[in-house]
Amino acid sequence: MSDLVAILLAWALVIGGLGAYGLWTITRGKALAKLVPEDRQRWMTTETTNTETGKGESA
Amino acid sequence: MTPNPTSSSTTRNLGIVTILGLGLVVLLGGFLTEPDDLMGDLVRIMYVHVPAAIMTYTGFVVGAIASGFYLWKRSEFADLVAHAAIEIGVISGVLLILTGAIWGEPTWGTYWSWQDVRLVSTLVLVLLYVGYLAIRQLPVDHHVRARRSAVIAIASTIMIPIVRYSVTWWSNRTLHQEASLTDGKLEDLTLFTLMVAIVIGLVAFAWLTIHRFRVLWLEQQVDNVGLAGAIAERRAEASTGVEAAVTAPSANGDPS
Amino acid sequence: MLRDAVLIARKDLRIERRSRVVLSQVVPFAILVLVLFAFALNADRQALADFTPGLFWVAVLFSALLAIQRATAIEGIDATSDSLRLSGIDPSSIFLGKAMAVCAQLLALEVLLLVGVFIFYDAEVDSSASAFALLVVTAIVAAIGVSAAGTLYGALTIGVRGQETLLPILLLPVLAPVLIGATRSFDDAFGSAAVNGWAWLSLLALFAVVYVVFGLLAYGILMEES
Numbered sequence: 001m002s003d004l005v006a007i008l009l010a011w012a013l014v015i016g017g018l019g020a021y022g023l024w025t026i027t028r029g030k031a032l033a034k035l036v037p038e039d040r041q042r043w044m045t046t047e048t049t050n051t052e053t054g055k056g057e058s059a
Numbered sequence: 060m061t062p063n064p065t066s067s068s069t070t071r072n073l074g075i076v077t078i079l080g081l082g083l084v085v086l087l088g089g090f091l092t093e094p095d096d097l098m099g100d101l102v103r104i105m106y107v108h109v110p111a112a113i114m115t116y117t118g119f120v121v122g123a124i125a126s127g128f129y130l131w132k133r134s135e136f137a138d139l140v141a142h143a144a145i146e147i148g149v150i151s152g153v154l155l156i157l158t159g160a161i162w163g164e165p166t167w168g169t170y171w172s173w174q175d176v177r178l179v180s181t182l183v184l185v186l187l188y189v190g191y192l193a194i195r196q197l198p199v200d201h202h203v204r205a206r207r208s209a210v211i212a213i214a215s216t217i218m219i220p221i222v223r224y225s226v227t228w229w230s231n232r233t234l235h236q237e238a239s240l241t242d243g244k245l246e247d248l249t250l251f252t253l254m255v256a257i258v259i260g261l262v263a264f265a266w267l268t269i270h271r272f273r274v275l276w277l278e279q280q281v282d283n284v285g286l287a288g289a290i291a292e293r294r295a296e297a298s299t300g301v302e303a304a305v306t307a308p309s310a311n312g313d314p315s
Numbered sequence: 316m317l318r319d320a321v322l323i324a325r326k327d328l329r330i331e332r333r334s335r336v337v338l339s340q341v342v343p344f345a346i347l348v349l350v351l352f353a354f355a356l357n358a359d360r361q362a363l364a365d366f367t368p369g370l371f372w373v374a375v376l377f378s379a380l381l382a383i384q385r386a387t388a389i390e391g392i393d394a395t396s397d398s399l400r401l402s403g404i405d406p407s408s409i410f411l412g413k414a415m416a417v418c419a420q421l422l423a424l425e426v427l428l429l430v431g432v433f434i435f436y437d438a439e440v441d442s443s444a445s446a447f448a449l450l451v452v453t454a455i456v457a458a459i460g461v462s463a464a465g466t467l468y469g470a471l472t473i474g475v476r477g478q479e480t481l482l483p484i485l486l487l488p489v490l491a492p493v494l495i496g497a498t499r500s501f502d503d504a505f506g507s508a509a510v511n512g513w514a515w516l517s518l519l520a521l522f523a524v525v526y527v528v529f530g531l532l533a534y535g536i537l538m539e540e541s
Contacts, residue, residue, distance in 0.1 A: 006165050007103050010158040011089075014107040015081065017154050018263060021147075025270040029065030032277035036284060130536060183491050190485040197475055207471045210533045211485070214467070217525060218489060225492035225518055229499065 065273040080259035110260025118148020123216035126209035143271035152185035323412025368501030387469035406535035418462035460523035
């Protein structure tokens with residue numbers, strides 16, 4: 001294994017691995033959100049203290 | 060653009076910082092820093108390896124603190140935070156071991172060394188926390204599972220020093236670099252890059268933990284809604300037609 | 316507290332005396348493991364003698380897993396743990412009692428396995444009083460640590476399907492330091508490596524203290540009603 005391959009592999013693993021995991025949380029969140037009533041989705045609403053702006057841009 | 064149910068302004072900012080920071084780390088660590096005197100360009104693996112290590116142990120420690128908080132206040136949120144943090148800790152731990160092996164082969168001539176304290180102890184600890192994730196899958200009542208998980212998370216954290224010491228004594232010599240931050244051998248830019256990489260790693264950790272926590276929270280809501288729905292149906296059959304707003308106290312037999 | 320613990324321990328040991336599960340299943344299993352190691356190492360007498368401490372402790376840990384599983388299973392039968400909880404006995408006492416029962420069984424298993432390695436592997440203890448003392452104290456301290464950790468982790472798997480596969484993956488990483496420490500300590504006692512066994516014993520003692528204390532504190536949380 002050349003040095004370059006080793007370096008690229010290590011970087012790709014960490015960035016790719018964690019990135020894929022992050023994307024998975026997003027898609028899984030979207031899928032689950034469809035099953036949960038609006039009023040129970042804390043991060044979608046503006047009233048909750050948890051988030052400042054919430055998100056008005058609901059589709 | 061469809062709204063993302065697990066993001067908020069906080070996480071969006073964290074995400075932006077992560078992505079910009081990552082670009083900076085790639086630029087600095089990949090191109091601008093000098094190769095190491097001894098291992099040449101391979102030193103660049105450090106800029107992902109060390110942040111992975113920090114994320115791993117941060118995950119374990121955050122998990123233990125959240126678990127302790129759960130046992131104290133019985134806060135469902137703390138339980139889910141613990142789950143999220145430890146899951147990310149385990150994933151980072153696996154990446155840590157893999158990048159360590161990739162780094163070890165060209166520099167030490169071997170992927171794995173039983174003589175190395177950090178390698179062996181990290182492996183044992185990651186396996187320990189895999190057990191924690193197995194407990195999280197238990198098909199039992201939420202509260203029972205949360206309690207059992209919290210106890211394991213705390214026990215596992217107690218194990219960190221024990222495992223570390225036992226492995227240190229066991230293998231009297233080590234191939235691994237001594238902590239390289241303090242010995243002043245690193246060049247200024249290298250040190251700076253490493254610091255940036257660690258900070259970005261921690262920001263990414265926060266982003267991932269918050270997102271994972273929200274997904275877990277949604278999962279629990281789905282469980283509850285499923286149950287509440289079933290109860291509501293039953294009541295509707297019983298003629299009154301109660302709204303499905305019943306918030307039943309958790310408990311779902313399914314592991315997923 | 317201690318009196319209640321002894322009561323619980325005697326209850327568990329009485330169940331064992333009647334059912335003989337440990338005697339009829341765990342003991343043969345332990346001996347079987349010793350035989351398998353001999354096959355695995357191609358009956359190389361030198362290798363077997365050199366690695367006796369490690370092989371001994373792996374055999375102990377595997378057998379301990381079975382014994383702990385058994386101790387956990389009897390709690391699941393007829394919801395014994397529920398009636399124990401309702402009996403008003405302090406959870407700490409229950410933990411201590413169950414750990415004591417497991418510890419007694421482990422000590423018996425260790426004696427048996429020691430006889431086994433002396434016969435099968437030609438193991439020899441250094442003929443000094445200190446080596447012999449090290450052997451005995453290590454066996455006892457390790458048994459305390461393993462039974463305390465085992466009882467605690469066993470309680471995590473009560474009432475769960477797939478308990479048999481869950482316990483090993485939870486417990487074996489926890490016991491890794493015990494395996495390391497006890498093996499090195501025995502290395503000293505058997506003279507198979509120049510190490511300071513007494514220093515390793517201190518690690519085992521630390522482990523035992525940590526898990527006894529943690530178990531006393533945490534067992535109540537695990538026993539709580541959902």
